[in-house]
Amino acid sequence: MSCEELNKNIKMARQNGIVQPLLTDLYQITMAYAYWKAGKVNDVAVFDLFFRTNPFQGEFTIFAGLEECLKFLVNFHYSESDIEYLMQTLPENIEPEFYGYLKDLTCKDIKLSAIEEGSVVFPRVPLLRVEGPLIVAQLLETTLLTLVNFASLMATNAARYRMVAGKNVSLLEFGLRRAQGPDGGLSASKYAYIGGFDGTSNVLAGKMFNIPVKGTHAHSFVTSFSNLNDIQSVTIRHMDTQDPCNLLELATEWRKRVSAIIDISPDEASDGELAALLSYALAFPTGFLALVDTYDVKRYNFQGLPSRHRQHNMNGHSGYNSNCGTNGTTVLNSPSIHNTYGYSTVERTLRSGLLNFCAVALALNDCGYRAVGIRIDSGDLAYLSVLARETFENIAEVLKLPWFAKLTIVASNDINEETILSLNEQGHKIDCFGIGTHLVTCQRQPALGCVYKLVEINGHPRIKLSQDVGKVTIPGHKQAYRLFGADGHALIDLLQRSSEPAPEVGQKVLCRHPFQESKRAYVSPSKVEHLYKVYWRDGKVTTMPKPLSEVRERVQSTLKTLRQDIKRNLNPTPYKVAVSDDLYNFIHDLWLQNAPIGELS
Numbered sequence: 346m347s348c349e350e351l352n353k354n355i356k357m358a359r360q361n362g363i364v365q366p367l368l369t370d371l372y373q374i375t376m377a378y379a380y381w382k383a384g385k386v387n388d389v390a391v392f393d394l395f396f397r398t399n400p401f402q403g404e405f406t407i408f409a410g411l412e413e414c415l416k417f418l419v420n421f422h423y424s425e426s427d428i429e430y431l432m433q434t435l436p437e438n439i440e441p442e443f444y445g446y447l448k449d450l451t452c453k454d455i456k457l458s459a460i461e462e463g464s465v466v467f468p469r470v471p472l473l474r475v476e477g478p479l480i481v482a483q484l485l486e487t488t489l490l491t492l493v494n495f496a497s498l499m500a501t502n503a504a505r506y507r508m509v510a511g512k513n514v515s516l517l518e519f520g521l522r523r524a525q526g527p528d529g530g531l532s533a534s535k536y537a538y539i540g541g542f543d544g545t546s547n548v549l550a551g552k553m554f555n556i557p558v559k560g561t562h563a564h565s566f567v568t569s570f571s572n573l574n575d576i577q578s579v580t581i582r583h584m585d586t587q588d589p590c591n592l593l594e595l596a597t598e599w600r601k602r603v604s605a606i607i608d609i610s611p612d613e614a615s616d617g618e619l620a621a622l623l624s625y626a627l628a629f630p631t632g633f634l635a636l637v638d639t640y641d642v643k644r645y646n647f648q649g650l651p652s653r654h655r656q657h658n659m660n661g662h663s664g665y666n667s668n669c670g671t672n673g674t675t676v677l678n679s680p681s682i683h684n685t686y687g688y689s690t691v692e693r694t695l696r697s698g699l700l701n702f703c704a705v706a707l708a709l710n711d712c713g714y715r716a717v718g719i720r721i722d723s724g725d726l727a728y729l730s731v732l733a734r735e736t737f738e739n740i741a742e743v744l745k746l747p748w749f750a751k752l753t754i755v756a757s758n759d760i761n762e763e764t765i766l767s768l769n770e771q772g773h774k775i776d777c778f779g780i781g782t783h784l785v786t787c788q789r790q791p792a793l794g795c796v797y798k799l800v801e802i803n804g805h806p807r808i809k810l811s812q813d814v815g816k817v818t819i820p821g822h823k824q825a826y827r828l829f830g831a832d833g834h835a836l837i838d839l840l841q842r843s844s845e846p847a848p849e850v851g852q853k854v855l856c857r858h859p860f861q862e863s864k865r866a867y868v869s870p871s872k873v874e875h876l877y878k879v880y881w882r883d884g885k886v887t888t889m890p891k892p893l894s895e896v897r898e899r900v901q902s903t904l905k906t907l908r909q910d911i912k913r914n915l916n917p918t919p920y921k922v923a924v925s926d927d928l929y930n931f932i933h934d935l936w937l938q939n940a941p942i943g944e945l946s
């Protein structure tokens with residue numbers, strides 16, 4: 346769609362219905378009235394939206410939320426009911442003409458410049474610059490912040506999970522049920538996808554944002570079946586011949602054969618679980634992915650160990666070993682934690698879930714279908730995934746079914762970045778992580794601190810001083826450039842006054858720390874990227890926001906331009922953000938002008 350088409354259609358562009366002008370803090374509207382009353386209707390302001398510290402103890406952030414900001418500007422207007430509500434809510438002394446002014450307000454005189462969505466960004470470099478009537482620009486503050494803060498935090502979180510998981514593992518977002526309410530859940534799904542997740546279990550997010558929806562099934566599905574009589578129809582048509590096949594008979598037969606191959610008794614397996622897996626396979630013969638940990642000892646909660654001990658023991662596994670069984674096949678030794686019933690989680694999972702899964706998968710194979718795989722949602726995920734993979738490989742070899750060795754293993758259960766790093770260290774055979782709580786609630790850091798600061802009014806720069814140097818704002822209308830080094834990596838982000846000429850390739854430019862006089866360096870960039878584009882001006886979209894899939898690609902491509910030490914998990918190196926010599930002097934002159942001179946007595 347071109348910008349013209351977008352401008353025609355944008356009123357219909359999907360945006361969460363709660364994003365509207367009243368989704369703001371009351372003080373924006375009271376300030377608007379006070380500005381209006383003070384005769385500031387024609388004042389022109391420049392605001393910068395930026396953050397001061399990277400989240401998650403990292404040294405980078407992913408910028409997201411721009412498309413939603415743009416839709417907000419496009420659709421910005423106060424409805425009749427909004428005005429009515431404000432009339433009832435604001436004090437009675439408000440002059441009625443103010444409501445008339447609000448009624449006609451749009452963003453047609455606002456200019457929005459921004460960094461491209463999905464870019465890697467750094468503290469102090471404005472992500473958005475909003476220019477235009479002071480009152481309108483002020484009224485946008487809270488909504489723009491809420492649209493950018495969580496979006497960028499989530500996209501960064503997701504990108505970090507992607508980095509630790511590596512590119513060959515699938516990542517699915519399972520967080521809706523644990524998210525910060527429906528809107529938090531919906532945004533989390535969108536920005537997890539941008540950050541590098543492959544899909545979501547959130548169906549509405551799939552529909553609204555065209556994100557792949559994926560999933561398995563829950564424990565309740567398994568526990569709802571008690572025995573094999575619970576299945577009503579056991580017949581499935583062969584994929585190629587369309588002949589009827591009795592899946593129950595085939596699976597029962599396979600359960601005996603598989604139990605011999607992996608040297609365990611079929612009596613250990615739950616018939617209710619077999620009934621559940623068969624029913625799922627009958628419903629989804631081409632997409633059979635089964636949860637196999639329902640009948641582990643812990644879920645039954647027999648007189649097991651208290652969870653603190655269980656966790657300790659589980660994480661205390663030192664590894665896994667496999668021996669040769671009597672029939673020449675591999676027998677897997679479980680670690681030595683046993684509950685009062687004599688079996689560890691590991692053995693139970695093997696005995697019931699895996700055995701039942703393999704039986705159903707092989708029965709499906711007889712009918713021309715290939716099963717997809719399993720999900721494990723408890724226990725030692727490293728150990729169990731290796732155990733499952735060895736079982737699949739074993740069966741694949743004995744039955745000469747090479748694809749069986751490659752069945753997908755999905756793992757879930759309270760996974761976070763550290764869990765994945767630890768699993769990587771231990772060695773695992775997981776193909777896909779399903780991640781909910783820690784991802785969508787950004788448990789490690791629940792907010793990104795983007796702020797929206799006035800940097801210029803009617804052409805005059807504004808600086809906000811603070812005891813804390815880190816909180817002093819960088820005044821004036823600025824441009825931002827990313828300078829690249831000879832090896833192609835991003836070296837430094839440089840803020841300049843807009844009146845300065847842009848840095849040029851091969852030309853030495855002095856880059857200064859904004860507040861520490863002695864910290865400065867010359868850079869001769871091999872490439873210069875101007876970070877801002879104008880997205881909205883004169884009431885029109887001037888740069889099309891990219892589709893989600895392209896924003897997602899941009900996250901990965903801009904992350905590639907960062908040196909590894911900036912991206913590493915533990916004690917990463919800070920990326921440098923500098924100001925030009927001109928801007929440095931400008932800041933410090935203004936600082937002195939604005940700092941009162943004290944008097945000693």
Ligand SMILES: Nc1ncnc2c1ncn2[C@@H]1O[C@H](COP(=O)(O)OP(=O)(O)OP(=O)(O)O)[C@@H](O)[C@H]1O
Pocket residue numbers: 643644652655656660722723724725726727728757758759760761764767768771
């Ligand atoms: N090999 C592993 N290394 C590190 N952490 C792991 C490993 N396997 C699993 N974990 C994590 O350990 C935690 C285990 O949680 P918990 O003690 O609740 O065990 P559980 O098996 O889920 O028990 P229950 O089924 O009773 O809830 C989860 O956060 C999980 O992601």
Ligand SMILES: O=P(O)(O)OC[C@H]1O[C@H](OP(=O)(O)OP(=O)(O)O)[C@H](O)[C@@H]1O
Pocket residue numbers: 519520522523562563564565722757758759760779780781782783
């Ligand atoms: O652990 P998270 O990272 O938040 O991932 C999502 C969790 O949600 C589900 O559990 P739940 O107990 O709600 O339902 P279930 O019966 O399907 O396991 C799923 O099994 C995961 O454990």
Ligand SMILES: O=C(O)c1cccnc1
Pocket residue numbers: 519520546559560561562563720757779781
């Ligand atoms: O599809 C799944 O396996 C799923 C979806 C949501 C939460 N937990 C698991």
Ligand SMILES: [Mg+2]
Pocket residue numbers: 722758
């Ligand atoms: Mg669960």
